[in-house]
Amino acid sequence: xxxxxxxxxxxxxxxxxxxxxxxxxxxxxxxxxxxxxxxxxxxxxxxxxxxxxxxxxxxxxxxxxxxxxxxxxxxxxxxxxxxxxxxxxxxxxxxxxxxxxxxxxxxxxxxxxxxxxxxxxxxxxxxxxxxxxxxxx
Numbered sequence: 001x002x003x004x005x006x007x008x009x010x011x012x013x014x015x016x017x018x019x020x021x022x023x024x025x026x027x028x029x030x031x032x033x034x035x036x037x038x039x040x041x042x043x044x045x046x047x048x049x050x051x052x053x054x055x056x057x058x059x060x061x062x063x064x065x066x067x068x069x070x071x072x073x074x075x076x077x078x079x080x081x082x083x084x085x086x087x088x089x090x091x092x093x094x095x096x097x098x099x100x101x102x103x104x105x106x107x108x109x110x111x112x113x114x115x116x117x118x119x120x121x122x123x124x125x126x127x128x129x130x131x132x133x134x135x136x137x
Contacts, residue, residue, distance in 0.1 A: 013074045021075035023103040031075040033122075034099035035091070039071035047071065051094070055084055078104045082118035092121040100126075 013034070014020045015027040021034045037049035040061070048065035051074075052058035058068050073096055085091050105122065108115040122128075 013069070015075070019073075021099055021101045023101050029077045030079060030104075032078045032101035032104045033076050033081045034073055034096040035076055035081075035094040036096055037069065037071045037074050038094065054088060055080075073099060075099075078108070078118075079115075082108065082112070082114040085118045085121055086114045089121065092118075092125050095122065095125055097126045 012019050014022060015024050015029075015031050016022070021032045023030075023032055035051070037051045039047060040050045041047050042061060042065075045061045045065040047070060048061055049069065049071045050061075050064070052064040052068040053061060058064035081091065100122070105119065105126075105128065108119040110116050110119070
């Protein structure tokens with residue numbers, strides 16, 4: 001990353017801060033979906049990610065700039081992604097396919113409408129709904 005965008009508080013993502021969205025037993029939040037946090041540069045706040053204000057986790061751009069991870073790749077909770085996707089479908093465009101853990105695809109609950117919709121979106125985004133992934137009869 002560019003040195004001016006370096007995040008001194010959250011330099012690495014992943015439950016173990018190893019830059020992997022790994023499926024670990026201790027990660028009860030299941031931070032397995034990698035998103036590329038969008039970048040906003042504002043005169044008053046400086047660089048921050050609007051992701052935190054869009055999701056309501058930060059109450060203001062000032063709080064997002066001061067207390068939350070900066071723009072770039074970040075592992076988020078798969079359950080939160082499913083809930084947020086229902087309200088903001090554009091979140092699927094932020095997903096980094098190569099860094100999202102396949103455990104997400106295997107473990108979303110199809111009986112849960114939010115998770116089912118999120119799974120459909122991820123499979124579409126990942127290309128898992130194409131004919132090359134379907135079994136022959």
